[in-house]
Amino acid sequence: MTSNLGLIGLGTMGKSLARNIASRGFSLSLWNRTTEKINEFVDEFPDENFYAPQSFEDFVESIERPRRIILMVPAGDPTADLIKKLAPILDKDDAIMDGGNAIYKVTEIYQKQLEEKGIHLLGVGISGGEEGALKGPSIMPGGPVEAWEEFEEVLTKIAAEDFSGKACVSHMGKGGAGHYVKMVHNGIEYAEMQMLAEAYQMLKELYKLSHNEIADIFEKWSEGRMASYLTDISVDVLRKKEDGKELLDLILDKAKNKGTGVWTTQEALRLGVPSPTIAGAVFMRGFSNSLEERKKLDGLYPRLEQSPEMTLSEFTEHLEKALFATRLANFEQGFAILRAADKEMHYGLNFSEITRIWQGGCIIRSAILKDMNLAFSQKVQNLYFTEFAHTALVECQKSWKLIVNTAVKHSIPMLSISGGLSHFEASRRGRSSANFIQGLRDRFGSHTYERIDQEGSFHSEW
């Protein structure tokens, strides 16, 4: 008896993924660092086709050839250790799938090392959290075609469905393409959460709404073009009570992170792609963590608060428009990073496919992806050039400015919504202020400048 696949790492994601895979008719050999957890898990699901091996060697032996092994452990040392342990005992043509949130460059190093032994490594971004892993995640695989072919059937069977019922999985490209796309997905996710948090703060502080009243507004948005998974679950978070108290009131305002937002921002900086909403979201997590300093400074400077100037219903209409416009700007920033990376690393990314596989299962799934998918299938590059974005931004830009203006007036920090607006404004400026920067650079450092009336490089005695 052999199992169809092996899976290592029975944590939150590994357990759900194992159950999802087994429910599609595959048999699985399981392994976990804390070995007691293997039997516990197998005993919990006696009807599933799981095998609990006696040893790591038994685990490797129990998988049908060529072997297919899924790693669901933290990126970094745990993944490195497992690859080191597996490499000498696997055979040519065996394939490993790393489903953790690895850095794309590290994935590419392992791919090279393993290919020397004829072992294929698929670097796979998986989004959807615990629930998605169980019921159907969005899956972003990257790596050699041989590795993709080994896992294509199982990944297609366990993935979520897009708006037309197709599986939310597609080979992203070679090398670390899968982990790269997942990284940018997470960067967009950071900005989406930050923009919703900014909307929450405005409604709470400006209009003194209760969490239930804010939930009613988010619920209404969920039914329109702002429909998205994150808008939906905002309602659950806003309505959650614990012992009669609002849970949100009890949660410390310190946001943790596992690094993918930082990596996306580092990539944006490295590639020279402006991404203020994503970077802003990462910086806001930084502010959230300086709790003591914030508390000391609060009160030291008076906040300039005024009474709201609009009715609540007028304000929420403007806010919806500002959020929709920010969502557009945010996705455009993510795709701009992907375009630049694809150009540099020749991954062979298909942007239309990315907007398709993000339609189901993943954390940033949202109604807007339908229009984006259509635009990218028509080979449009920058979203701002698309007809749907043009129509929406012309409609929303006045409200966008009004919301940023209101936040400034009421001392509400807003790096994502205002970052999105600045991104849009800077993107559409025929003439920017960089002539002034160039003048300064040449004045202090003789860095030279180009001219609009002559070809060449110039330096002036200022």
Ligand SMILES: NC(=O)c1ccc[n+]([C@@H]2O[C@H](COP(=O)([O-])OP(=O)(O)OC[C@H]3O[C@@H](n4cnc5c(N)ncnc54)[C@H](OP(=O)(O)O)[C@@H]3O)[C@@H](O)[C@H]2O)c1
């Ligand atoms: N949670 C999510 O929403 C999510 C979504 C997408 C991707 N991911 C990625 O999926 C991977 C797994 O995440 P998770 O949430 O399932 O983590 P988790 O619940 O913390 O589980 C981690 C698993 O890895 C094992 N492990 C930890 N350190 C190890 C080591 N040094 N050597 C061998 N095994 C080790 C643990 O074994 P023990 O039982 O012995 O501790 C456990 O089985 C991560 O790369 C994560 O970034 C997570």
